[in-house]
Amino acid sequence: MAKDWKKTALLVIDMQNDFVLPGAPLRVDGAAAIVPNVTKSVELAREHGMLIVWVVREHDKLGRDVELFRRHLYTEKGGPTVKGHEGSELVEGLKMHEGDYKLVKTRFSAFFATNLHSVLLTAGIDSLVIVGIQTPNCIRQTVFDAVALDYPSVSVIVDATAAKTPEVHSANIIDMKNIGVATPTLEEWCNLSA
Template sequence: MTDYLGPHWESAALVVIDVQNDFLEGGAAPVAGTREVLPALAETTAAFRRSGRPIAHIVRFYQPGGCDVDLPRRAAVEAGRRIVVPGSPGSQIPSVLLPAEVALDSEKLLAGAPQTLTGSGGEVVFFKPRWSAFHRTGLESWLQETGCDTVVVAGCNLPNCPRATLFDASERDFRTVLVTDAVSQVTPERLVDLEGIGVQLRESAQVVDALSRS
């Protein structure tokens, strides 16, 4: 029987979702447990770099007073609440996850263009305006251009953006993996739901090992 679910590590890309300073404990809109998963997430990003595999960091920006915001936060942002404001320290990606110190180019990202972090274009940043990393972004085209058929997801707040991204990846026939100890807000029930659509569950150590052998 053909295996349509198992990850192809030699053609896998890591998608790191919404890991920005404002979403860490102590930030403007903290998501519990996000800071705790940074070590496992840093190990995973480093392993992808060592193996020469692509990495996409997905970020959000909310313009105070703006309305292009997901519905649960729209009223607060329209009223001026400051969360991941473009150009602010809170909107930046923690440096431990990046190949070098770099500031996000919010103007470029908000215009829909990716920000390249490495010369080869193997590590990029995309802005997304809603839950899924595929919604109004160039992620799908970038994955196709880099020859990826497997999407490995990690980051912030599993029930929202990572979950939506995994569903959308599956709908596009990508093989899907969730790094369970490198994503916040994990519960057994959520993992069972994701396994039901074919998402493969791996811990960061398993991902690092698989990449080293691929």
């Protein structure tokens, strides 16, 4: 895991109302439970001067930029995580600050068809710590792309990430660990700074 905090970025992925709140259209069952740990991860990152990247989905009202398999969720009235709608906002308790970076994505990976890699290189970032949802989709795809792009240190905080079930979450954590990704708990990651 990274020890040079100024060269490390915290990626907070998809912690938005439409993925977290009860009754939300794309609710991930484990999402609400990790909000306190995501919040603590952000607080620790701020204390150490890390770059915080808020990775969010924001879609066109008609879903023209969403994956083919989700287009049926969009109508003239909109759909999940439409830009400017309440569902696309960060869940209560999480807030962007000046100096943070907001990255909008329309696919699972935060690297796919975005400028994330360029932003990180420009900022001198070579280590990533990832929190948020959902483990088999956006977390996993982002992590695998980071590994493919040769980031020397990629970590996933296991109790600040979640999936629809604990079993799905655990299976994906094992897969990421098997490709050299660090998988600390929040407490273990916090102890690095002590």
